[in-house]
Amino acid sequence: MSTANIAPTPIIEARQLEKSYPQPDGSRIQVIAATDLAVYPGQIIALLGASGCGKSTLLRMLTGLSPASGGAVYWHGHPVRDESPNVSIVFQSFALFPWLTVLENVEAPLEARGTPPIERRKRSLRIIDAVGLDGFETAYPKELSGGMKQRVGVARALVVEPEVLFMDEPFSALDVLTAETLRGELLELWLGHKIPTRAIFIVTHNIEEAVVLADRIIVLGRNPAHIHADFKVDLPHPRDRKSAHFVELVDSIYRILTRPDHKDAAAPSRTFGPGREVRPKIVMLPHAPRRTCRPLGDSCRPGRPSGPSSPCG
Amino acid sequence: MEILADQGGRVDLHHLADELSLEVDALLPSVDTAALLGFLRVEEGDVTITPEGQAFAQGDIQARKTIFRKAALANVPLLRQMEQALKAKSNRTLNEEFFHDLLDEHFGEDESRRQLETAIQWGRYAEIFDYDAATGKLTLTEA
Numbered sequence: 001m002s003t004a005n006i007a008p009t010p011i012i013e014a015r016q017l018e019k020s021y022p023q024p025d026g027s028r029i030q031v032i033a034a035t036d037l038a039v040y041p042g043q044i045i046a047l048l049g050a051s052g053c054g055k056s057t058l059l060r061m062l063t064g065l066s067p068a069s070g071g072a073v074y075w076h077g078h079p080v081r082d083e084s085p086n087v088s089i090v091f092q093s094f095a096l097f098p099w100l101t102v103l104e105n106v107e108a109p110l111e112a113r114g115t116p117p118i119e120r121r122k123r124s125l126r127i128i129d130a131v132g133l134d135g136f137e138t139a140y141p142k143e144l145s146g147g148m149k150q151r152v153g154v155a156r157a158l159v160v161e162p163e164v165l166f167m168d169e170p171f172s173a174l175d176v177l178t179a180e181t182l183r184g185e186l187l188e189l190w191l192g193h194k195i196p197t198r199a200i201f202i203v204t205h206n207i208e209e210a211v212v213l214a215d216r217i218i219v220l221g222r223n224p225a226h227i228h229a230d231f232k233v234d235l236p237h238p239r240d241r242k243s244a245h246f247v248e249l250v251d252s253i254y255r256i257l258t259r260p261d262h263k264d265a266a267a268p269s270r271t272f273g274p275g276r277e278v279r280p281k282i283v284m285l286p287h288a289p290r291r292t293c294r295p296l297g298d299s300c301r302p303g304r305p306s307g308p309s310s311p312c313g
Numbered sequence: 314m315e316i317l318a319d320q321g322g323r324v325d326l327h328h329l330a331d332e333l334s335l336e337v338d339a340l341l342p343s344v345d346t347a348a349l350l351g352f353l354r355v356e357e358g359d360v361t362i363t364p365e366g367q368a369f370a371q372g373d374i375q376a377r378k379t380i381f382r383k384a385a386l387a388n389v390p391l392l393r394q395m396e397q398a399l400k401a402k403s404n405r406t407l408n409e410e411f412f413h414d415l416l417d418e419h420f421g422e423d424e425s426r427r428q429l430e431t432a433i434q435w436g437r438y439a440e441i442f443d444y445d446a447a448t449g450k451l452t453l454t455e456a
Contacts, residue, residue: 135437
C-alpha cells in the first residue's frame with residue numbers, strides 16, 4: 001500500500017456533490033458548489049480551508065452523515081444511500097460517552113454493529129494497546145487529559161477497522177505539544193501499517209499540520225466552498241518542518257488561502273517533493289462562484305477585481 | 314524531547330520555547346517532568362537530553378511506555394512505594410485513601426490530592442497498577 005501507486009478505482013467518489021439551504025424568500029444559500037472529489041487508497045488526504053468554509057460539511061456528506069442537495073457520493077461505485085460505508089470519524093470535541101469507561105467507549109461501535117461480546121472485547125483491547133491507552137481501560141473520560149481523550153476517540157474510530165478514517169480537526173482542541181505527539185502517533189500507526197485503514201481524510205485549518213501529514217492536499221475556497229487547489233505532496237516521512245521544500249509549500253498554501261480570488265497568484269505549479277516533476281493536478285476555478293444563487297442569473301459579475309473575501313454586495 | 318534529540322541533545326531553554334512557540338512558563342512543567350524522570354538535565358538555562366531521554370524520544374508508542382515505566386519507578390519514590398505497598402498485599406489491592414493518608418502526613422489536603430492524582434495517572438500509563446475511580450481501588454497490574 002505504497003503512497004506512490006494510486007490504484008485506479010477510488011474508495012469514495014463524489015460527483016457534482018453540492019449543498020445548499022433554502023431561504024424563506026425562496027432562494028437558496030449555496031454552501032458547497034458542485035464538487036468532484038475522489039479518495040484513493042494509500043493516501044492521507046488533508047482538506048484545508050479557512051474556518052467556516054464548509055470543510056466539515058463536505059466531510060459529513062462524504063461519509064453519508066449529511067445528505068447532499070445535489071450530486072451523489074459513491075462508495076466503491078455504489079451510491080452511498082444504498083451502501084453503508086465502512087468509515088469512522090474522529091471529532092475535534094472527542095465526542096466520547098461520559099458515562100462509559102474507555103473500554104466501553106471503544107466497544108460501543110462494535111456493539112452497535114452486533115459484534116459478539118468476546119470478539120468485541122478482544123478487538124477493543126488490541127486497539128487500546130496500539131494507541132498507548134492500556135492502563136486506562138477502566139477510566140472514565142472525565143479522568144483523562146485532552147490528549148488521552150482524543151486517543152480514545154482514535155481507538156473508537158479504528159476499532160471497526162474502517163476502510164477510510166475521517167478526522168475532523170482532530171488535534172485543534174489540544175495544546176501544541178500534545179497535538180504534535182498525537183500527529184506522530186497517527187503517522188506511526190499509518191506508516192507502520194499497524195492499522196488496516198486504507199485511507200485517511202483529515203479536515204484541518206492548520207497548514208503545517210496538513211503538510212506534516214498529507215500525501216495530497218485539497219485547498220477549499222469559500223462562498224460557496226469549491227476545490228481551489230488539489231496537489232500531491234511527495235516529501236518523505238518524517239518531514240522536516242525546516243526543510244526548504246516544507247517551508248516553500250507552507251508559504252504557497254498560505255498565499256492561496258489568503259488570496260483565494262486571485263486566480264493563479266500562488267498555485268503550486270508542480271508536485272512538491274525532492275526534485276521530481278510529477279503531474280501537477282491543480283484544479284483552479286477561474287473565479288469563485290458567488291454566495292447566493294437565485295434561479296438563474298446572479299447579480300454578481302464574475303471577474304471583477306475583488307478582495308479576498310468580499311461577498312456579492 | 315524530539316527537537317532536543319534532533320538538535321544534538323543540548324539547547325537553550327529560551328530557544329526551545331521559541332521553537333515550540335510556547336512561553337517559557339508553559340514549557341517549564343514539561344521540562345521539570347522530563348528532568349524528574351531523568352530524560353533531561355537542566356543546567357543554567359540549558360537543557361541536555363540523557364540517553365534515556367534519547368531512547369524515549371525515538372521510541373514508538375509501546376517502547377515509550379516501557380521506558381517511562383522504568384524511569385518512573387527509578388526516579389519517583391511515591392510510585393515505587395505504591396508498587397511495593399500493592400505487592401505486599403495478598404490481593405494486590407489497596408484503596409486510594411491509604412495512599413492519601415500517607416501523603417497527608419507530609420502535605421496539605423490540596424497538595425496530597427494533587428500528588429495522588431498525578432501518581433495515579435502516571436502509574437496507570439506506566440501500567441504499574443489499575444485504578445477504579447468508582448471504588449477508589451488500586452490494583453497491581455499483573456505482568
